[in-house]
Amino acid sequence: MSKELIDAVVDMREEDAVKIAEDLLNSGANPMGVLDDCREALGIIGSRFAAGECFVPELILAGEMLRQIATLARPRIQQSGSAPQQKLGRIVFGTVEGDIHDIAKDIVVFMLDINGFEVMDLGVDVPAAKFVEAVREFKPQVVGLSGFLTLAYDPMKNTVQALKDAGLRDSVKIMIGGGQMDDQVAAYAKADAYGKDAMAAVTLAKGWVGAK
């Protein structure tokens, strides 16, 4: 474990963090260990976010650092060395049709990921049929719908309805969130819950899969 790397990531020193990771890898450190350090750092950042001590830009930069370090580490990971991690559950996530706000979605997906979920990110402006298809194939326990516009109310409702029509509604819990969403809209869309931020998404999802 490299305390130096963890500190650099947590302190948002992007150049240092990438440099330290690169040096570690060049000196033969285990690439999985380097990535584990990053995860540990992201865990700390996540709890600071939950406590209101850091904000969206920190999460975006943390994501950027992880991406750069993972790009360096990945080629060095031996095929056999990478034992699959035990995941808490599967989630299908996307911003609903007509809405292109992706910053919040990326953050929620990122937080779900570092909290142990396997997330299928469908992107933005996702039609209901695509959610249905993804749920059918990926068999998630949870579906997350993001939307920032009042114009997203009906697409949210239609997505829930489409899952119902496909006979899949009972197999998943559905959460919604983003800008103009609230409990009122969750009821309107017949979703199971509204969550106000990324940590609420993690808490809801953990509750539904029975993790603590």
Added chain:
Amino acid sequence: MPKPADFDKLTPAQKLEARLAAWQNHEGIEFADKEKENEYRFRAQILADVVKLRKPARVPVLIATGFYPFPYAGYTCRDAMYDYDKLGKAMMKFHADFEPDAVASPGLYGPGKAFEVLDYKLYHWPGHGVPETTSYQCAEAEYMKGDEYPDFLKDPSDYFLRFYLPRVFGALEPLKELPPFTNLQELPFVGPGIFHFGLPHIQDALKKLMKAGEISLEWFTRVVEIEKNIITSLGMPKFQGAFSKAPMDVPGDTMRGTKQILLDKFRKPNEIIAASERCAQLMLDMGVRNSVWGGPPTVFFPLHKGADSFMSPADFKKFYWPSLKTVMLGLIKEGLIPFMFVEGSYNQRLDIITDPDIPAGTTIWYFDKTDMKEVRKRLQGWACFSGNFPSSLLKTGTVDQVRSHCRQLLDDLAGDGGYYMVNGAVLDEAIPENLHAYVETVKEYEI
């Protein structure tokens, strides 16, 4: 009352009074009949009262309006941008049917044809990248590259002419070849400095610009006419005057884009601050220059990248607030009223914005999602405040829910004056009955 000859010699407070009076006395506007004139005066009076932190005769109620008037009138969003007859009809019907206390601008939607001629890349609009039935939307990209801050800082107008505009408007791409206008000094420099204007592809770009100008002029003439019609036939004042932006939102919104500006906060903090300082004077000029004598003396600011989720209070104080405050104080000095639309929430910055350097009764704060009880606690007696009637209720609630939520807000907020009612995010969708209930409940309320 025309603009006083000695206007420039007045104190800021006197300037504000003079501007407010010209607006309330509808300088330059003739009404069809006395009744409408009286309605105009009543509405302007209650709005002026809340701005000046007095108790109004009744609480003013506004509707922050997006594209809603068009589906409501049976038209598409595209019609709003292409068919000026429908633009006029829909806006008139909307105001006549719902009777808010101020006019929602028909100028919000822009001339679609001009955007086509210019090959506008920064937005998709109805029928052009998004369905005809949805609102236009910004297509973010790094229209200013990360290493171009110094170029922008050196000369913002030159940067706009030769870098930014050629990227944002496809038709103006050739302008990137122009030499800077500051080259045109001594006689021998002139020929080499302007021969580019003889090149066919540059002439073509200029012709397109002229064409777009003609289209925009026709559009603008119609918009002014439509607006005047609503004002005079319905007795409704305008409340939003000029338009400006928070200096940090200039690079943050359409130049760098949301994600990049948030990363720049770590990667290029000094550049963001320098760019914001550089933009402060430009944004102040924009607000002053676009203010019309006899129009509402407000300058509207849609605030974006300073919201709670975008930065810590400490960073807000460091990056966003200083240059914004400079612009606000500059406007106040001119007797203009900064009209701040706080998108998202400012729950963590209410103590920063209630800055003692900003005199009481000189600003308006319109909130999207901020906790309004807290707002009242901090702003009462210092500035006019409004907002946070949830869009979700107007679209998905019942008439009873709308009424009771309205009454709750009024009970919580209206008692001491300085407050008016408005929905938190611009209206694209609503159930008409809910919108009627919203307006009526406020009008019936006694303070």
